[in-house]
Amino acid sequence: MISRITDSEAVVMRVLWEAGRELSITDIRKSLEETTDWESSTIKTLLRRLVKKDVVQATKREVFYYKPLVTEEEYNEYITQDLIDRLYNGSAKNLVASLLDNKKLNKKDIEELRKMFKVGGNDE
Template sequence: MKSLVSKITDSEVEVMRVLWEAGCELPIADIRKPLEKSSGWESSTIKTLLRRLCNKGVVLSTKRDVFYYKPLVSEAEYNEYTTQNLIDRLYDGSAKNLVASLLGRKKLDDADIEELRTLFKVGESNE
């Protein structure tokens, strides 16, 4: 899974987001519409991105009257991998250092900090 997710480009993630939001397999037209509107990509670009995602093994295409596509990697799996990769690359594998950086740069407001405190307390009670 890790090697599959690591090969997804930023443009391909935009295609994956359409698939993840749908929660089911989609025909090409239903993928094209939101992407043409949000990104301005041509149909050929979207087809190329879908073909690449299929070749990488993260999307499955099924031919019926038209091609239907469904993700083989969930958004949660992708987010988990990319978050861990970020922590490993920038913070030497320390999530604590990431949080300290966010606190030090005032990227978390009081409500965010309180929410994190609540999450930590819930985590403690589950152990």
């Protein structure tokens, strides 16, 4: 289900995740007005698709309210693993090596990674 979320749908999902509560279409539209030029019909279509994909729940009251059924962490984990699988043959090490080779990590980033992996210490 997560694998089928498009980039545009992910924008809508981020609005829902950031809210941390159910949102009406009006609330979602107001939030998206700040970053997109999407019409209301576009937002409704994206929400309808997300509901059909079982990643968002729609509850009808006086209007529809929407809430995510997938957490942002679950989505990020899936997307990260998919990237590693597709581009680096499942090797996270190759991803990190690519980031280092392309100078995408600064000294602070590298030091934080060392602490995470306990590289260079007695815990090797």
